[in-house]
Amino acid sequence: MTTPSTSLQKACRLLRALTDARNSRLTDLANAAGVDKASALRLLETLVAEGMVQRDPATKAFTPGPEWLTLHATTVQRTDLRPLVRPALIRLANAFQDSAILSVPSGCESVCIELRLGTFPIRANYLDVGSRRPLGIGAGSLALLAALPDTEVEAVLDGIAPAMRRYPRFSRPMLLGHVQATRERGYAVLLDVVIERMGGIAIALPGPDGYPLGAISIAALNERITDREAAMARALRREADAICQTWHPRAGATPGTEQERPAARPRTREEA
Structure with missing residues (x-):
């Protein structure tokens, strides 16, 4: 070979x-x-x-x-999440007036592949379509990292160590703490870490085997997230559930009930 x-x-x-x-x-x-x-x-x-x-x-x-x-x-016809997720991003941007983002994993990075800007005058516009970040750097990126099996989280943190020098507010222990908090909470929140006074809230989109295919997030001023965190989390969970239903519908699920159920930590490959 x-x-x-x-x-x-x-x-x-x-x-x-x-x-x-x-x-x-x-x-x-x-x-x-x-x-x-x-x-x-x-x-x-x-x-x-x-x-x-x-x-x-x-x-x-x-x-x-x-x-x-x-x-x-x-390849778009086979792998593109954007047509499925775009309506959700539009609804989120309209509902909260802040930027809604779709990120997908690419090796040890996350890539922004779709973006809908809100109407609020101060926008968290530090991401553009095509922007890349190490996994864990940013709310959507953190949601993707937290959805990985523990062994892969450790491997990713080893892989991104050189790139993390560009992000002095981040450290390995800090990211591991955020991974644990994200799993317990069911969604990711990062405030005032990547960009001063800005933050994000995000939830992963697990595939049929529980492995993350993408993440949807809302980026905004810190106070616009903290003041509405519960409502944003419910909306993200509702949209994520609807999106994931398209590739792994749950037999016998009652319409309208899934969005009220607390989100569980995405299953790892070992648990799937």
Whole structure:
């Protein structure tokens, strides 16, 4: 059995980095992917030639190319959560007037793949579609981390240790404490940690085996969450239950009762 090509691995990391709109310059892409600039340029030029990436001749900015978009369109029909979750995000943003977000796991990171802004004048707009964060950094990301089996939580924390240097308010013991609190509470809350005066509340979307396929969250000013935490938690739980019913309906469930039941900790693989 042959090992993956180092160049191929680097190219994949560059493509992942390119999903974040903030990474369009060569330097930013190289830093985000952990690839030296010379290698990054060579690989990106190859990806441009293959149509996976395109580069603006004037600004020199890199963006996804037509072949990548074709691949994306092919996979959307099979794996895209957005059509299922989008109505829930719209309802949450309308109900609470704050930003509603769908995040999905990608390795040791979470990725924002859908966003609905609320109408409240002060918006928690520090996430854009394509933004990536280490698992645990942010409410939706924390909900995803807490839904993993304990052995995977430990492995993830090992994997994100270098990236956590960018988040001085976070530490391994702190994240483990938040994971435990999230499991006990049934939803994640993070306030004044990632961004000063801003926070989020989130709940995971477990798949049929209990493994998290995504998480929905509301981001807002701290006081807008603390003043309405119970109502937000009920709304998130109600939407999450409805979404999850589409892939694992519970036989004999009585409509309208699930939303009033306290949310249990998502099952781990060992418990499923």
